[in-house]
Amino acid sequence: NAGVTQTPKFRILKIGQSMTLQCTQDMNHNYMYWYRQDPGMGLKLIYYSVGAGITDKGEVPNGYNVSRSTTEDFPLRLELAAPSQTSVYFCASSYSGQGADKPQHFGDGTRLSIL
Amino acid sequence: KQEVTQIPAALSVPEGENLVLNCSFTDSAIYNLQWFRQDPGKGLTSLLLIQSSQREQTSGRLNASLDKSSGRSTLYIAASQPGDSATYLCAVTSGGYQKVTFGTGTKLQVIP
Numbered sequence: 390n391a392g393v394t395q396t397p398k399f400r401i402l403k404i405g406q407s408m409t410l411q412c413t414q415d416m417n418h419n420y421m422y423w424y425r426q427d428p429g430m431g432l433k434l435i436y437y438s439v440g441a442g443i444t445d446k447g448e449v450p451n452g453y454n455v456s457r458s459t460t461e462d463f464p465l466r467l468e469l470a471a472p473s474q475t476s477v478y479f480c481a482s483s484y485s486g487q488g489a490d491k492p493q494h495f496g497d498g499t500r501l502s503i504l
Numbered sequence: 505k506q507e508v509t510q511i512p513a514a515l516s517v518p519e520g521e522n523l524v525l526n527c528s529f530t531d532s533a534i535y536n537l538q539w540f541r542q543d544p545g546k547g548l549t550s551l552l553l554i555q556s557s558q559r560e561q562t563s564g565r566l567n568a569s570l571d572k573s574s575g576r577s578t579l580y581i582a583a584s585q586p587g588d589s590a591t592y593l594c595a596v597t598s599g600g601y602q603k604v605t606f607g608t609g610t611k612l613q614v615i616p
Contacts (some may be wrong), residue, residue, distance in 0.1 A: 393547075402545070422604070426517070429591075431508065431605075431606035431607055431608045432548075432593075432595075478568045480607055481548075490536045490553065490597070492538055492550035493538065493548075493550060493595075494550070495540075495548040495549070496547050497546055497547045498545075498546070498547050
């Protein structure tokens with residue numbers, strides 16, 4: 390099983406450029422999440438999705454957009470890159486249902502630098 | 505707003521020692537609590553998940569306990585090994601299954 394796959398692993402962007410971080414999972418999980426991790430800080434939730442066609446904002450959504458057209462894919466888009474968006478981005482998925490909490494599975498991350 | 509604190513931020517122990525990592529949270533109305541391991545440059549790997557109705561979970565040399573009323577969890581690592589060196593993060597799910605709040609982690613170094 391591939392689990393959660395993120396691409397690219399590394400990227401350097403110029404200020405004002407846009408890009409999409411890809412995330413796909415093959416575990417048929419209903420919940421998917423995007424986090425960012427800054428040095429010395431805990432992970433911050435950017436956006437999440439509870440199923441195909443349903444997304445909602447997390448703690449730090451400004452400057453980002455998401456979509457969830459299929460169960461497997463949950464891309465994260467940066468429209469106008471800013472230096473404050475330099476971070477490591479993690480995608481995660483889990484199965485959550487009544488009486489059936491399962492642990493989150495994480496991808497290996499995308500290391501993004503905005504210069 | 506849920507807040508998760510992990511103390512200490514870093515810990516160094518000799519190989520073979522038993523150790524305890526601490527996690528505290530401010531809102532006791534949680535669905536579950538997870539302990540993760542993160543190796544440098546890698547994603548997070550789930551170690552143990554404790555449901556809100558449970559008091560502890562065990563996996564091999566790891567034992568995690570949960571005391572909701574006091575807002576605390578501990579991760580006990582028995583007979584530590586150099587391969588246990590990593591950052592350990594605690595995360596609580598509350599206010600809905602999507603609201604997962606992470607601590608900033610404890611960086612563990614096990615010295616051979």
